Amino acid sequence: MSEPIIATEHLTRRFSRRDPDGRLGLRRTTLTAVDDLSIRIHPGEAVGYIGANGAGKSTTIKMLVGILVPTSGTVRTCGRDPLRERRQLAREVGVVFGQRSQLWWDLPLRESFTILGAIHEQGRAALTDRTDELVTTLGLGDFLTTPVRALSLGQRMRGEVAAALLHRPRLVILDEPTIGLDVLSKQQLREFLTAERGTHGTTLLLTTHDMGDIERLCDRVLVVDHGHLAYAGTLDDLARTSGAKRILVVDLAESASPLTGIPHTEHLSSQGNGVRQQLAFDPDRTSAAKVLAAVSERAEVLDLSIEEPDIEDVVRRIYHSRM
Structure with missing residues (x-):
């Protein structure tokens, strides 16, 4: 097997801070x-690195790219020491x-690409080809000449991704x-991102609270809580391990009594005199389609949505299962 593109061993980072209750602020x-x-x-994997706020995700990333120095342990990124070989x-x-x-911020988006191309020492022809490719695939053409400060959030984020991929990195x-x-x-x-990975074999490491991102982009997930690796495996196994449930939200044509007694579900709430109701279900025991069919036998459904387990709840369940 090829050398890992990211490899950490016993990686640890501690911060020292003043204790606000310490005498004269001296206690730390x-x-x-x-x-x-x-x-x-x-190489080539797409991995979700997830956890609750404050779990240590951003700190890990900063050590992977050499922004922070580990307190102990080792880290190799793209086969390099991030601290000693940060420029490379x-x-x-x-x-x-x-x-x-x-x-x-004050320059047109295209000018940012030109500056970044110069920083990465890309030749003019290579930079032009890559910029054209990214403009086409990310749909940047309509606002290339717009100052970054005037872009919408969605436009700016597409520009940020293009900027990060301009030099064809091995790892994103x-x-x-x-x-x-x-x-x-x-x-x-x-x-x-899916197309980029398929075309260029780019490795993705993704931190997010959006389970939709994880489902659509990642092969496996790493869950961290309080700095510890709490889980490593597939997303399906993650849900089974945590015992977290999905939630079916239905909007009915008219008021109805609580939809209790549907196999393998738990009625969570009724709103608007029963017009909107929420049912939790275990995807290992039943499916959304079966739950919806059972609901439809009792009431006319006008609209529906499925809510994924809250990531903080998933992490909490996994963490407590290991205690």
Whole structure:
């Protein structure tokens, strides 16, 4: 098997901070953000790295790219030491932070690509070809000459992804890439990342709270909680391991009594005098189609939606199962 594109061994990062209750502010406490993390990600994989807020995801990413120094343990990214070979590693990794921008705020989007191409020492012909490819596949043509500050959030995020992929990195790290995007923008971005991976063999590491991103983009998931690796495996096994349930939300044609007694479901709530109701079900025991069929026998359904398990609840269940 080829060398892992990401490999960590007992990776740990601690932060020291002032204790606000300490006398004169002199007392300090230690926070462990990442704790004894050992993971392997191989070239061409798409892996979701998920967990609740404060679980250590962003800290891990910063160590993978050399922004933070580990307290202990080792990390190799693209076969390199991120600290000693940070400049070389930058040519092989693209990073998108949903809350931060690598684009020049007051310049047209196209100018950011030109500057980034120069930073990565891309030749004019190679930069033009790659820019044209990204403009076409990400649908950037209508706003290439628009200053970044004037772009919508969806347009800017597509621009951020293009900027991260401009130099054809082996590894793309996406930290909440679809945060705040509308449904259409999310779908366009997901389709592009799938195509990019299929065409160029790009490795994806994705952190997100959006289970839709994980379902559509990732082969497997790593769940971290309080800095510990709590789970590694497929998304289907994750749901089974946690015992989390999906939720069917139905809007009925008229008021109805609570839809209790439907096999393998739990009635969660009724709203609007029973016009809207929520049913939780275990996907290992039944399917959304079967639950909907049973509901339809008792009431006319006008609309429906399916809510995935809340990621924080999934992580909490897994973490407690290991205690």
